């Protein structure tokens with residue numbers, strides 16, 4: 001491993017600086033959008049770093065963390081079990097991994113099929129555990145992306161609403177990878193409009209309050225378009241070896 005240059009702050013310091021900068025950018029975008037500061041939650045995505053580095057982020061003050069792979073979430077949750085962390089799962093969840101994942105997570109952002117929702121509910125009943133979920137929507141329509149088609153969500157909602165031990169809190173999406181900022185803006189606006197369209201027909205126990213959208217490259221655009229949760233990874237670990 002290369003020596004750290006003398007001008008390079010140690011990882012803990014660098015992470016504190018990165019977190020302060022990201023929080024400032026979140027706050028500035030929220031103000032620009034005319035929204036209240038407490039309307040947007042920052043979730044730190046730790047998938048690029050080992051548990052000791054993720055620990056530094058918690059020590060710097062960010063306790064809402066996310067992983068995209070269930071197995072990596074299990075590893076980190078175990079390694080950091082002494083800390084008070086709220087875990088979010090933001091990547092595809094195979095049904096055979098639901099049982100081990102449920103006790104560790106507060107919110108699953110990546111509920112992308114009725115079969116998965118049924119399994120989360122079934123396991124939730126077995127474990128007597130309620131799970132918050134967001135419905136992942138493939139808003140850009142890219143074939144490689146997971147997520148429900150925007151056109152199918154409305155007809156699924158009544159069935160989802162009947163599933164016990166599961167609470168639908170909102171929608172999640174990722175912007176098109178190649179489209180650039182204008183395409184991202186269109187994608188985020190489309191997710192917000194979908195929520196508004198579904199709102200009046202929502203079953204009574206489904207409240208689509210949350211919009212989980214925006215990552216390091218586009219979270220400011222997402223906030224302008226109504227994001228209530230931004231999922232930021234690389235910007236928090238910039239310059240950390």
Ligand SMILES: *Cc1c(COP(=O)(O)O)cnc(C)c1O
Pocket residue numbers: 045047068090091174214215216217231232233234235
């Ligand atoms: C990796 C990932 C993020 C964070 O990405 P960055 O660009 O590193 O901020 C957010 N959401 C999901 C679903 C991811 O997989």
